[in-house]
Amino acid sequence: MGAALGHGTETQVPEKRTIVAQASRGDRVFRGIVSAGALSSLVLLGLIAVFLIVRSGEIFGRFGLDFIFSSDWTAGAEADGSDSTFGVWAMLVGTILVSVIAVIVALPLAVGAALFIEFYLPERLRSSVRMLVDISAAVPSVVYGLWAVSIFSGAASSWGELLHKFAGWFPLFGVENEQYDRSPFIAGLVLAIMITPIITSVSREVFSRTPPDLVNASYALGGSRWGAIRNVVLPYGSSGVVGGTMLGLGRALGETVAVYLVLNLVFKPNLRILESQGGNVASLIATKFGEASQYEIKALLAAGFVLFILTMTVNMAATYIVQKASPLES
Amino acid sequence: MSDVDLQSPPTPIRPWRITPRRVAPQIAVALGGTIAAMVVVLLTPLAGFDGWLLIFVPISVVGGYMLSRGKGAVATTDAMVGNTVVLVAGVAFYPIISLLWTVITQGLDALLQWNFISSDMRISGPDDELNMGGAAHALIGTLMMVVIATVITLPLGVLTAVYVTEMRGRLRVIVRFIIQSMSGVPSIVAGLFIYSTVVMGMNRFSGLAGGLALAILMLPTVARTAEEVLKLVPDDLRSASYALGAPQWRTTLFVVLPTVRSGIVTSGILGVARIAGETAPLLLTASYFTATTYSPTEGPVASLPVFTFNLLQSGTEYSFARAWACSLLLLLAVFVLFTVARGLSGRDKR
Numbered sequence: 001m002g003a004a005l006g007h008g009t010e011t012q013v014p015e016k017r018t019i020v021a022q023a024s025r026g027d028r029v030f031r032g033i034v035s036a037g038a039l040s041s042l043v044l045l046g047l048i049a050v051f052l053i054v055r056s057g058e059i060f061g062r063f064g065l066d067f068i069f070s071s072d073w074t075a076g077a078e079a080d081g082s083d084s085t086f087g088v089w090a091m092l093v094g095t096i097l098v099s100v101i102a103v104i105v106a107l108p109l110a111v112g113a114a115l116f117i118e119f120y121l122p123e124r125l126r127s128s129v130r131m132l133v134d135i136s137a138a139v140p141s142v143v144y145g146l147w148a149v150s151i152f153s154g155a156a157s158s159w160g161e162l163l164h165k166f167a168g169w170f171p172l173f174g175v176e177n178e179q180y181d182r183s184p185f186i187a188g189l190v191l192a193i194m195i196t197p198i199i200t201s202v203s204r205e206v207f208s209r210t211p212p213d214l215v216n217a218s219y220a221l222g223g224s225r226w227g228a229i230r231n232v233v234l235p236y237g238s239s240g241v242v243g244g245t246m247l248g249l250g251r252a253l254g255e256t257v258a259v260y261l262v263l264n265l266v267f268k269p270n271l272r273i274l275e276s277q278g279g280n281v282a283s284l285i286a287t288k289f290g291e292a293s294q295y296e297i298k299a300l301l302a303a304g305f306v307l308f309i310l311t312m313t314v315n316m317a318a319t320y321i322v323q324k325a326s327p328l329e330s
Numbered sequence: 331m332s333d334v335d336l337q338s339p340p341t342p343i344r345p346w347r348i349t350p351r352r353v354a355p356q357i358a359v360a361l362g363g364t365i366a367a368m369v370v371v372l373l374t375p376l377a378g379f380d381g382w383l384l385i386f387v388p389i390s391v392v393g394g395y396m397l398s399r400g401k402g403a404v405a406t407t408d409a410m411v412g413n414t415v416v417l418v419a420g421v422a423f424y425p426i427i428s429l430l431w432t433v434i435t436q437g438l439d440a441l442l443q444w445n446f447i448s449s450d451m452r453i454s455g456p457d458d459e460l461n462m463g464g465a466a467h468a469l470i471g472t473l474m475m476v477v478i479a480t481v482i483t484l485p486l487g488v489l490t491a492v493y494v495t496e497m498r499g500r501l502r503v504i505v506r507f508i509i510q511s512m513s514g515v516p517s518i519v520a521g522l523f524i525y526s527t528v529v530m531g532m533n534r535f536s537g538l539a540g541g542l543a544l545a546i547l548m549l550p551t552v553a554r555t556a557e558e559v560l561k562l563v564p565d566d567l568r569s570a571s572y573a574l575g576a577p578q579w580r581t582t583l584f585v586v587l588p589t590v591r592s593g594i595v596t597s598g599i600l601g602v603a604r605i606a607g608e609t610a611p612l613l614l615t616a617s618y619f620t621a622t623t624y625s626p627t628e629g630p631v632a633s634l635p636v637f638t639f640n641l642l643q644s645g646t647e648y649s650f651a652r653a654w655a656c657s658l659l660l661l662l663a664v665f666v667l668f669t670v671a672r673g674l675s676g677r678d679k680r
Contacts, residue, residue: 023577023578024577026577026579026580027577027578027579029579030577030578030579030582031497031578033489034489034492034493034496034497035493035497035501036489037485037486037488037489037490037492037493038489038490038492038493038494038501038505039501039505040486040489040490041486041490041505041508041509041512041549041550041553042501042504042505042508044512044546044549045508045511045512045515047523047527048515048519048520048523048546051523051526051527052519052522052523052526055526055530108418109418109421109422110422112414112415112417112418112419112421112422113418113419113422113423115415115419116415116416116418116419117419119415120412120415120416120419131668131672132423132426134668135664135665135668136426136429136430138603138604138607138664138668139429139607139661139664140606140607140608140609140635140657140660140664141607141608141609141610142607142609142635142638142639142642142657142660143429143433143607143638143657143660143661144429145639145642146638146642146653146654146657147428147429147432147433147657149642150432150650151428151429151432152425152428155380158380159380193425193426196422196425197426200422224404224405224407224408225408225411225412226407226408226411226412227404227408229411247513247514250514251514253516254514254515254516254517254518254519255516256516256517256518256609256610257609257610257635257639261642282516282518282610285518285522285614286518286610286613289613289614300522301522301525301526304518304519304522304523307516307518307519308515308516308519311514311515311516311519312511312514312515314514315510315511315513315514316507316511318514319507319510319511320507322510323506323507323510
């Protein structure tokens with residue numbers, strides 16, 4: 001039989017078969033279940049948005065854009081809310097202010113710490129320090145709040161005082177009342193301490209994935225450690241650092257308890273960061289929720305919706321950047 | 331003629347090795363800077379750690395510069411950057427160390443009393459000494475809600491991961507994107523959502539509502555970790571299973587998932603670590619109750635973080651001691667969970 005092959009005899013080329021991969025019934029059921037499970041997250045995210053806006057629709061309908069751009073929060077006694085006014089502008093400004101302070105402080109600290117762990121720390125200590133960072137990223141915010149209230153805010157308000165004394169001419173550092181506790185500055189620092197481990201963790205991860213060949217090539221060309229970091233590691237890991245920072249920013253924007261404990265909520269847009277007044281949407285919700293009337297609860301749900309949109313925008317941008325840097329392997 | 335011994339190989343010299351002689355000047359600068367800064371702090375009005383840091387940083391930077399002088403611009407920059415990185419890392423780690431240290435030292439007192447774990451706050455108030463009352467109600471409540479959240483999230487998270495890695499469904503890019511973005515839903519918004527649905531629907535706070543709010547926050551962690559783990563399964567295993575004629579569902583259920591059993595457990599553990607300390611969503615969904623409750627549907631349930639939060643608000647000395655002890659308990663839980671997760675994560679790689 002074998003001899004017949006390739007000896008000029010007419011070989012019958014079989015007709016090209018069309019391959020049909022038909023899933024068995026078991027597979028179809030399986031795929032159905034898995035898809036349903038996976039799509040639940042999509043549905044859930046949609047439901048969050050829908051429910052928040054449906055339950056607070058009355059507020060948006062009545063105040064419109066004023067709910068976002070005015071700074072008056074008066075809860076009246078009337079059940080139909082005719083004597084109430086709600087606006088979250090001051091809280092929104094405060095949220096962004098505090099989060100920006102946090103990111104400005106945390107970013108250099110986190111990049112330094114990540115470089116330290118991956119490139120300066122002896123290999124033996126590396127895994128324990130990594131674990132320390134991961135644990136501190138998981139420390140509950142109420143614990144950070146407790147520590148901030150009893151240990152940190154005293155020191156931080158004296159730093160604020162120093163800053164005012166030596167740089168008070170700068171408009172951001174001016175104050176009207178000589179009181180430095182419970183300021184956006186302190187809240188920003190506390191948030192910075194909270195998000196530093198998050199940014200460190202993400203940056204460290206990307207730095208450690210730098211192809212060793214590139215680093216070694218840099219050394220082989222006579223580059224110093226800093227040369228390798230600046231020309232190889234940082235360019236390679238920059239998108240990871242940006243992504244980690246955005247995740248940290250998202251966390252800072254939505255933080256409730258720690259900010260609630262160290263910040264004085266005042267319904268007036270305030271950019272003087274050392275002044276003892278500030279705002280934060282999430283803390284507003286936690287503060288007012290306890291004794292809110294039915295009508296005010298709707299306003300709080302509306303505030304929650306605004307916060308949801310804000311953080312989702314930041315997070316989706318972050319996710320986009322990170323996933324573009326590390327695309328899904330096929 | 332030549333005395334070179336060709337028999338024994340030359341001892342390698344390792345010029346990059348860190349010898350005491352090379353490190354000595356650096357240690358000298360660090361120590362000298364430390365002492366000099368301490369002297370300045372003691373003699374001048376500058377006080378405390380921040381004063382010390384203010385003096386130490388310039389001394390160590392100048393010292394580092396002096397040490398590397400004469401070795402060329404590249405070496406000098408390298409040394410300066412190295413010093414800066416170490417200093418910055420020190421500043422970054424200092425608050426964490428301070429926090430851990432304070433929680434341990436302040437929390438141990440109350441935690442060492444047996445009644446802190448065995449009794450609740452039904453008959454004890456904020457002014458009662460530490461030998462009365464405890465956090466049993468909060469512990470049981472936290473446990474209840476974490477179990478509810480895990481029971482809901484673990485299957486959903488694994489299904490999501492299977493969808494992304496095994497099925498490679500058409501929507502996998504979107505699902506992955508949504509899961510990743512969901513990890514940024516502010517915890518208080520998750521609480522508000524459950525409040526506006528479950529709590530308003532049942533017309534009361536409950537442990538079930540708390541567990542559901544926690545589940546929203548837990549899902550992204552579980553799904554992402556499970557996905558990472560499933561990606562590690564070698565394709566050979568799948569191919570072998572298909573080659574033996576197994577359909578996809580058998581391959582996934584009986585080949586792929588058992589391979590990463592401990593990885594799946596790890597994803598659950600990391601998820602629990604993520605939610606165990608959440609306060610804000612529970613304020614709006616489970617609220618707080620001073621006595622121990624076992625029913626997840628009948629009224630408010632206490633939890634460790636909300637208990638801590640309430641203790642902080644009452645502000646008495648003993649309340650703060652209890653709050654530190656609760657924090658220590660939470661930190662211990664996180665630590666144990668991470669250690670277990672780390673122990674497990676090595677298991678699947680054979």
